[in-house]
Amino acid sequence: MKFLERALDGQNKFWKYLVMFIAVYFGGNLIGGIPLVAVMMVAFAKLGYMPPIANNGMPDLSALNLPSSVTLALMIFVFAAVLIAFALLVKPMHRRTLAETINGRKKIRWNRICMGMLVWGVISVAGMAISYAISPQDFEWQFRPWQFLSLLAVVIVLLPFQTTCEEVLFRGYLAQGIGAGTHNRWMALAIPSVLFALLHTANPEVREFGFWMMMPQYLLIGLFFGLISILDDGIELALGAHFINNALAALITTHESSTLQTDALFKMTVEKVTGTDILVCAAWTALGLLILWRIYKWDFRILNRRIEAHLPPVPQIPADTEAEQI
Numbered sequence: 415m416k417f418l419e420r421a422l423d424g425q426n427k428f429w430k431y432l433v434m435f436i437a438v439y440f441g442g443n444l445i446g447g448i449p450l451v452a453v454m455m456v457a458f459a460k461l462g463y464m465p466p467i468a469n470n471g472m473p474d475l476s477a478l479n480l481p482s483s484v485t486l487a488l489m490i491f492v493f494a495a496v497l498i499a500f501a502l503l504v505k506p507m508h509r510r511t512l513a514e515t516i517n518g519r520k521k522i523r524w525n526r527i528c529m530g531m532l533v534w535g536v537i538s539v540a541g542m543a544i545s546y547a548i549s550p551q552d553f554e555w556q557f558r559p560w561q562f563l564s565l566l567a568v569v570i571v572l573l574p575f576q577t578t579c580e581e582v583l584f585r586g587y588l589a590q591g592i593g594a595g596t597h598n599r600w601m602a603l604a605i606p607s608v609l610f611a612l613l614h615t616a617n618p619e620v621r622e623f624g625f626w627m628m629m630p631q632y633l634l635i636g637l638f639f640g641l642i643s644i645l646d647d648g649i650e651l652a653l654g655a656h657f658i659n660n661a662l663a664a665l666i667t668t669h670e671s672s673t674l675q676t677d678a679l680f681k682m683t684v685e686k687v688t689g690t691d692i693l694v695c696a697a698w699t700a701l702g703l704l705i706l707w708r709i710y711k712w713d714f715r716i717l718n719r720r721i722e723a724h725l726p727p728v729p730q731i732p733a734d735t736e737a738e739q740i
Contacts, residue, residue, distance in 0.1 A: 415716070416518030417647045418602055421590035422723040425508045431591055434507055438499045438583075446495025450488040453480070482676050483564040486664070487572055494575035500582065515586040517648025526646065530654025533705050537698050538662050546680075553667075553680045561677035562665075569661050577656040584610045585640055585649045597721045599644055607636035622671035623687040631695045635659075638699040645712040655702070 501512045513522050546553055584606045593602035611632035614620065620628045639652035660674070668678040706712075 415647055415719075417649075418518070418590055418593035418599065418644070418721050419723060420510065420514050420518035421508075421594035422721070423509065425510070426591055426594040430507050434500070434503060434587075437503060438496055442496030442499045443492055445499075446492035449491050453488060481561055481564055483561065483568045486565070486674065486676060487568045490568070490572040490576045493579040494572065497575055497579040497582065500579075500587070504587070512582070515582055515590065516653075517650060519648070523648060523650045526648065526650030527654040527657075529706075529709070530642075530651035530656075531658040532654075533709075534655035534702055535658040535662065537702055537705075538659060539666075541694070541698055542662070542666060552683045554683070555679065556677070556681050557679050558677055562679070565665065565677050569664050573661055573664065574657055577660055578653055580610070580613075581639065581649050581653050581656055584613075584636070585643045585652050589640065589643070593721045599717050599719065599721060602721070603637065603640045603644055603717070607633060607640045610636035610639075617673050618671045619673065619687075623684075627687040627689075627692070630692045634692075634695050634699050638702060641703065642706055645707075645714070645716060646710060651706065 504510050504512065504515060511520070513520055516522055588606045588609070589602045592605050593599065596602070611629055614628070614632045615625070617628070639649075639656060642651045642655075643649040663672075664674045664676045664678060666678055667680045667682050668674060668676050669682040669684045671684065
């Protein structure tokens, strides 16, 4: 095991994590927010007032006739800046590289990222297909070629920054820090998952459908990503699954209360979220875990193993040499 153990090197003082989060958050938002501020100033010059906030929490720039893909790109720029800031600061602060934050090793396992995309992508598409088969009246086809192609470009080029940023900070950096502080894998799973769910409390879906309907789903997804990261000794599977989850949400379906207001293929009618939706989310995450477990043959007993540094073995002195020394 290398992923959580990598942080057991004496470089995990609390003040370092505090400085890192402050520097990465404010520095990233300051730099990454420059394009959005520039566009808002253009909107102010044209409209004579600052654009109001839309349902997805972003400024409503519709008066500028900007494609939704441009608005999505402006939002992702912030995540890209945060991720770049983290990659630049984690080495001097913790003597750890970005790759070591991902899996404790020197190299990233790209095949794991692809597998995460494949497994969760198939599950997500299957779930969407079942929803369409059950309630086709809730789906409105809205394919517009040029808008969709621009959206596809943003998803391929920029969206990985957003999902990678969240996974590196929560399932990587924070999990390693908590693991180093508690030596407990369950804590390294639970705490980042809860914080990941709470991070989404400002999402418009929470305001529209209720805290207790949406939070369990965010928590289930966070636990799924965290569990496969600990079992697989690295966050690559979660990186792939998180990306394909958000990519399909942006490309295939959107709805009035979605965080991702895009030119997706379908616009859905979502009137309410019920306990059934939570059960479906639990079923899909359980299926994803089962499939990945069958592929990689994980040992779930790892979760109960204490996080300890792997010390080099003590060299054994041959018996005859020991006798000579005496």
